[in-house]
Amino acid sequence: MLDYKKLGFMCGLEVHYQLSTRKLFCHCPNLVHDSNSISYKIQRNLMAFEGESGKKDIAAEYEESKNKTFIYEGSNSSSCLVELDESPPFPIDQGALKTSIQVAMLLNMKIVNEVIVMRKIVIDGSNVSGYQRTTLIGRDGFLETSKGKVKIPTLYLEEDAAQKTSKTKDTVTYNLSRLGIPLLEIATSPDLQDPEHAKETAYLIGMVVKSTGKAHRGIGSIRQDVNISIKNHSRIELKGFQDLRSIPKVIDYEILRQLKEKNESSHVRKVEPNLTTSYLRPMPGSSRLYPETDLKTIQISKEFLKTIEIPELLTERALNFEKKYNLPSDHAREIVSENIPFDYYAEKYKIEPKIIANLLIEAPKEISSRFIIKKQLKQKDFEFVFDNLENKKISREAAFEVLKDISLDIKPNLLKYQTISLGELEAFIKDLVEKNKGVSISGLMGDVMKRYRGSVDGKSAMELLKKYVR
Ligand SMILES: [Zn+2]
Structure with a gap:
């Protein structure tokens, strides 16, 4: 066990959450298309240019040195001329703006008086224009955690980048459908005391965003970056966590790695599937924000803020579930964060709620950890099992077996599982x-x-x- 205090452990998070509203600066829907639904392709080259400080951004130079041609693939139903940078942006999406303010309020932040959209230079080609639009929504907030307050200095609302789909020696191909999807960027101060605390904080921020009901679901909709440093070592940013649960392990491995390195400069590392990390790129510099001249500043009045209702926190909703059905707290939290219609099942079936929760939450996890599943369990599958369980046609153990059979695409033979006296x-x-x-x-x-x-x-x-x- 590492002694984090003695190591001078400093850690902060930057989490990115996609919102499920329309795109931020056009009317395209939030739809991620795969390469099968591509309707056009364009090609561009990018050059690094001087920021306001007159100094070329080192990360930008690094990318430029790679001399790549960028290929963009798009679908007419998920991208338009705005993504291609051939039409000016539309005014900011009101739904996304409202959601970002709700999150800022739940994080006890001061809301900005005016929404000023800025351009942030991004030179890896993931934005066709060469910059990402971003706007500060809230500042100086905090979050209560089991280890005290964690400060949340900033919340930005920004547009997501295009998704890299392939690369060769000279080209990088991007899918445009993700470009422009609203993204919340929430940063904490380096207040996190240990790796478990980092995981808890990431989890709590996720619960706050999901409380709005506008968090986008699915692969890639949440991205967590972790900044860490230990005494006498440079700050390192870790990117690309697939799973929140892996945060503590990845941080521990990274500290052990850093302890072996001397004179290493600050840089960004990518988290690999085996939870170790590899060099990704230099740390981006700071000379990379300038105003978006195509968009008007929006005033945020006190009257406008009064019209925004503060949603109930999912952590509170989870507590209510826990009490109402006498459930373990992790099950109650999962019910709310995964939006499982638990009330529906609990009211429909005369089965102990704990058993229902166990079958809905634990059974699918256990099945997928032990078998290669062919089908995702659906509501009708659970209802089939609950019906038979309620009518005492199968036992609790058999309920698991039946769900397993369905997951493996085997027609369950209930006769095999019929309870006997x-x-x-x-x-x-x-x-x-x-x-x-x-x-x-x-x-x-x-x-x-x-x-x-x-x-x-x-x-x-x-x-x-x-x-x-x-
Ligand atoms: Zn569009």
Whole structure:
């Protein structure tokens, strides 16, 4: 176990959340298309240019030195001339603006008096124009965590970049459908005390964003960057966390790596699937913001702010679920964060809510960790299982087996799982023991389970075996 205090551990987060509203500066929908629905392709080259400070951005120079041609693939239903930088931006999307203000309010931030859109130079080609539009919405906020307040200095509303789909020695290809999707960028101060604290804070920020009901779901809709430094070492930014749960491990590995390095300069690293990190690029410089002259400043009046309602926090909604149904808190939190219609199931079926929650939340996870699944479980699959469970046609154990069968695209054979009476089980065991004199209890247990897996509980079977085997 590392002693984070002794190491002088400093850690802050920058989380990015896509919103499910329309795009930020045009009317295109938030639809991510794959390469099958491409309707056009364009090609561009980018050059680094001097920022206001007169100094070329080092990250920009780094990218320029790569001398790439950028290819953009788009679909007419998810991108327009704005993404291609051939038409000026439309005024900022009101839905996204409202959601960003709600999040800023939930994070106890001061809301800006005016929304001023800025251009941030981005030279890796992920924005056709060579810059990303961004606007400060809130500042000086905080979040309560189990280890005290974490300061949230800034919340920006910005446009997401195009998604890199392939690259060769001279070209990089981007899919345009993601470009322009509203993105919240929420940064914490380096207040995080240890890796678990970083994970908790990332989780809590996620809950705040999801509380608005406008967090976009799906792969790539959330991105967390972690900035860390330890005494006598440069600051390192870690990008590309696939899963919030991996944060503590990745940070630990990174600290161990840094302890072996000397005289390393600040840079950005990418998180690999095995949770180690690899060099990505130099740290971006600071000379890269200038005003977006195509957009008017929007005044945020006190009257306007009064019209924005503050949504109920999901953490509070989770607590209500926990109390109402006597559920474990992690299940209650998952119900709200995954938007599972739990009330519906709990009211429809006379089944203990804990069992319902377990089948809805744990069963799919266990199945996918143990088997290669072919089908995602749907509401009708759960209802099929709950119906049979409620009518005592199958046992709780069998409910899991049936869900597993459905996930593996096997038609579940309910006859196999039908519950049997204790009398029936006893008759079977008595007969089995008589026919298999000398076979051990564990050997016979194997036979019982082969015949009745999912229909009997192991404990009763074992008691009966002990009764008859002498
Ligand atoms: Zn568009």
